[in-house]
Amino acid sequence: MADEALRRRRDSFDEDPDNYQAARPSYPERVYQVLTECGLGPGARVLEVGPGTGQVTGHLVAAGASVVAVELGPGLATRLRRNLADRDVTVIEGDFATVGVPGGGFDVAVCATSLHWLDAEVAVRRLAGLVRPGGWLVVWWTVFGDPERPAPWRVGLDPLYQRWLPGQRRNPVPVPLRVAERTAELETGGWFDLVGVEMIRWTHLLTPQRARGLWGTFPNVRELDPDQRQAFLHGVAEVIAGQPGGVAEDHYVTALYTARRRTDPAA
Template identity: 40%
Template sequence: MSRMHFEQIAGDYAAARPTYPDELYRALADAEVTGPGRRILEIGAGAGLATVELLRAGCEVVAVEPGARLVEHLRAVAPGVDVIQCGFEDVDLPGSAFDAVVAATSLHWVDLAVGLPKIHGALRTGGRLAVWRTVFGDDEVGTEFRRRVAAIVARRSSDEQDRRREVRPTVDELSEGGLFELASSEEWRWSVDLTADEVRRLFGTFSNWNEAEVAAAGQAADELGGVVTEHYRTVLHLLRRRDRESAVDEPRRVSDPSDGAGRHDA
């Protein structure tokens, strides 16, 4: 599935996706990733869910987003943001111009062999890379609705199930080549009540769900009373920029709380 899937459903994406937990933004502020006057580069800003919060924190935000409809929406909901309409692999960025680079549910669409050196070059000495995403479905919380969702996914081929359950990018991928080293990883578990119509709208934004599967998920929510409680988790990886002189060729091996079974691609 192309990352331009979200451009085709720009309005639905903006309306259906839940926000990220407040705790995540507090963690970014505590780590001095965000704050008044901090210059931030945001990769794949999409509908602006994170962009709005970055501006609210007093940051100066330059957002890279390839989709024309999403750019139009972004400028409407996040006035003051400087938007570059371009794929990240093709964007021309000034060197050492940013205090931090952030990617909210977007970096898995970027070719990291191109993207990581580009991010490294755009960051100032000591700059941070913050990568986060929400996993739609918490394996530690079982519900009847989740059992029905699992049954829908089980009808796919085994290869398709395995590929789409991986939560990316992993810390190992982000550390590849030694340009970045892990500072911290955190995750937050949270829940939200969704009506059957909200389930249909939300699941319709998942790039790995087809129309029949979305309809089946909505029907399951209808049959369970019309409202279901979904349990999600949001994972944040915070990395430090390393000087090129200290970078190593081999990736740094670290534990990664996002490794394992992610429920949905985004």
């Protein structure tokens, strides 16, 4: 994707913070179990890149961590500050590739469904300079629609994509599931050693309203003209409404990568 298109899609999340907060499902509990295994707990210093409205941030501070959160979108950053106004969270607004981050020596750095919006080589180098030797980098993405467990009702979305977003159906292997590529990114520069890759499979229930909201957060949908976008979202809601009881079970997979900051001088 061209740089300009990438920036435009990345910026789209800031256009409607209210819907983003309401529509995005939470992450499975296993993610936070792994974070605890990597040092999340009372007194831990955690750097979060791309916190959005604080879906993960709230869990981090509830575990007793002190969090520095770097958020690109001013609208999302404002909502994050409001949501966690009385908690130990410092919100820095700006592009992680260039913005100043105070201090260093973080015990854990986390990127929840955000690293793909950055130049991986630049981001990993910056993270290496901010995470203490022996500390952890934990990166994960949720794929909305597990390719290994396709929900039968999703065939009803095909005509909508063919009409409004031709050529933009999901790739056979979504980016987060390309383990060799993601591993190479995290190990670039020799700063981190990959420790684990885990595919967490889970299920989410969609109502017409939930589906409309969720698809309304996707950048390719937000690129549509307003009338086209509303027609597309209305179609998604209709597909869900047509399921038994007006509820559809959707299958997701969260791809979780853990890497440890190397301690040897060669890194």
